[in-house]
Amino acid sequence: MSNPYMSIDPQLFTHRAGAEVHIDxxxxxxxxxxxxxxxxxxxxxxxxxxxxxxxxxxxxxxxxxxxxxxxxxxxxxxxxxxxxxxxxxxxxxxxxxxxxxxxxxxxxxxxxxxxxxxxxxxxxxxxxxxxxxxxxxxxxxxxxxxxxxxxxxxxxxxxxxxxxxxxxxxxxxxxxxxxxxxxxxxxxxxxxxxxxxxxxxxxxxxxxxxxxxxxxxxxxxxxxxxxxxxxxGGNPTPNAPNPMRAVVTLQGKILQTRSINTGDFIGYGATFVAPCPMKIATLSIGYADGFFRSLSPKLQARSPKYPEIPLPLLGRISMDSLCVDVTNLPENSIQSGDIIELIGKSCSINDVARTIDTISYEILTALGDRYHRIYTS
CATH class of the missing domain: 3.20.20.10 (Alanine racemase)
Incomplete structure (x- = not known):
């Protein structure tokens, strides 16, 4: 039987990836x-x-x-x-x-x-x-x-x-x-x-x-x-301000948004239970992409449209997805296909590393090959 994917340009898959790494x-x-x-x-x-x-x-x-x-x-x-x-x-x-x-x-x-x-x-x-x-x-x-x-x-x-x-x-x-x-x-x-x-x-x-x-x-x-x-972009002087320029931005795409009620739980193990009505967004990025399971619920994401509003990660990170709290974003301000920033101006690779008591080396080298990498110069 012939492979139905053989005639498809492989670049179509990478450009339609669920998350992007921007490398400056x-x-x-x-x-x-x-x-x-x-x-x-x-x-x-x-x-x-x-x-x-x-x-x-x-x-x-x-x-x-x-x-x-x-x-x-x-x-x-x-x-x-x-x-x-x-x-x-x-x-x-x-x-x-x-x-x-x-x-x-x-x-x-x-x-x-x-x-x-x-x-x-x-x-x-x-x-x-x-x-x-x-x-x-x-x-x-x-x-x-x-x-x-x-x-x-x-x-x-x-x-x-x-x-x-x-x-x-x-x-x-x-x-x-x-x-x-x-x-x-x-x-x-x-x-x-x-x-x-x-x-x-x-x-x-x-x-x-x-x-x-x-x-x-x-x-x-x-x-x-x-x-x-x-x-x-890693800090070579950990106990002092970082003298290096940031290089990496990691963005995940929103797969869907939904409203949940008080008492609803999110993700495997029901580790997060909603204390009030909330709105959540599910992103197409998970630990199979090198975004460690241990990062949840310790990290806060951001919407490029509203970078001043922190978006906490909720529940456990899954293999291919994670959830963030978008309750505080303006009504109807985001939708499926929009991006949420997980590493960038508001949260550097050094910040992410400190969150789970590791080093920025491990954060970078874990980035998987499912990301679409975008180079700017």
Whole structure:
């Protein structure tokens, strides 16, 4: 039997999606330029792993490249290959997870730079360079205290076994564990260790800081910084006003409105019971779209027509829908097909994250692929 949907343009489905994510590429560009000015003369790279934190790696990377970014960071090899296919230009694409055996040829073929995270990766890459009598770019990461990635204290003695005849690391790096807490003693401890460890390899370029580390001062900047969440509007200084521009707006479409009476309940588990006659709107967005079930009933939405009027979420968020209280909106002011803003000017990704005691990274990366993404610049 033939598939009745095969002849239908798939774009029709995305343009008729139940919710939209608006991504301001100009805000990402301005955030990048602000961070670049803050760390100069060091260079500012861009972390675009996890599909640019859920916002679209291809579109974001192209915007960053136009703004002058020449150093990109992704987590996996497949991400790097995809990025190289659209940025076939003079830029460096780092693979944060390094490589596993038998992947070396793919790195060289696609001009990707692995970040070597243990002594075995370092030995293998050095042997490859020496065998081919050619320096293939790679970075070396040291573990300065986070105990996650990087050459650890127990591996340092083996550095003497590495042949540097043809291999010259292009970058020495590490990662801060507590950069978002400026007065945490781990920051200075890691800085001191990094200054010692990076001198153990023949490399003149270094990188320590991601988004929050940029705001710890010049000592933490070295030659290259690697912001991620700050580019996308997340606050890199959690206990101070956010210096970054907002990037994301999330809007759900109204499927229907209805009036309910005192005592009526809403949603699974009957967790909300109307204390009085109310009017509610059902939106086409739910936890299958990455809008967490735990956000209800803690969040307040807004109508772009009446942004001063908060619209509380009511009851439990379902897989594909949620309900908001529109009782206080003017009579007949909204209807099916209108939009309600869930993330935007009145409620940023940082506000949403605080609502459920998580971080803005998780809010962004959870955004599902059912949204219609709209890019502005």
């Amino acid at each position: 590429l100009s805000a990402i560009t301005q955030n990048y330029l602000y961070l670049q000015s803050k760390v100069a003369p060091a260079q500012c790279g861009g972390v675009v792993k996890a599909d640019a934190y859920g916002l679209g790696m291809v579109e974001v990377a192209k915007a960053l490249y136009k703004a002058g970014c020449r150093h990109f960071f992704v987590a996996h090899l497949d991400e790097g290959i995809a990025l190289r296919s659209v940025l076939n230009a003079e830029c460096t694409i780092y693979i944060l997870h390094g490589f596993i055996p038998n992947q070396e040829a793919l790195f060289i073929q696609n001009r990707l730079t692995p970040i070597l995270n243990d002594i075995q990766q370092l030995k293998s890459w050095s042997q490859l360079c020496n065998h081919q009598r050619k320096n293939h770019p790679a970075a070396v990461q040291f573990d300065t205290g986070m105990s996650r990635f990087g050459i650890g204290q127990d591996e340092l003695a083996q550095l003497s076994q590495i042949s540097w005849d043809f291999f010259r690391p292009c970058l020495a790096m590490s990662h801060l564990a507590c950069a978002d807490t400026p007065d945490h003693p781990a920051n200075q401890q890691q800085l001191t260790r990094f200054n010692t460890l990076k001198a153990l390899i023949p490399c003149t370029t270094a990188s320590l800081s991601a988004s929050s580390g940029i705001f710890l001062g010049k000592d933490f900047h070295f030659d290259l910084v690697r912001p991620g969440i700050a580019l996308y």
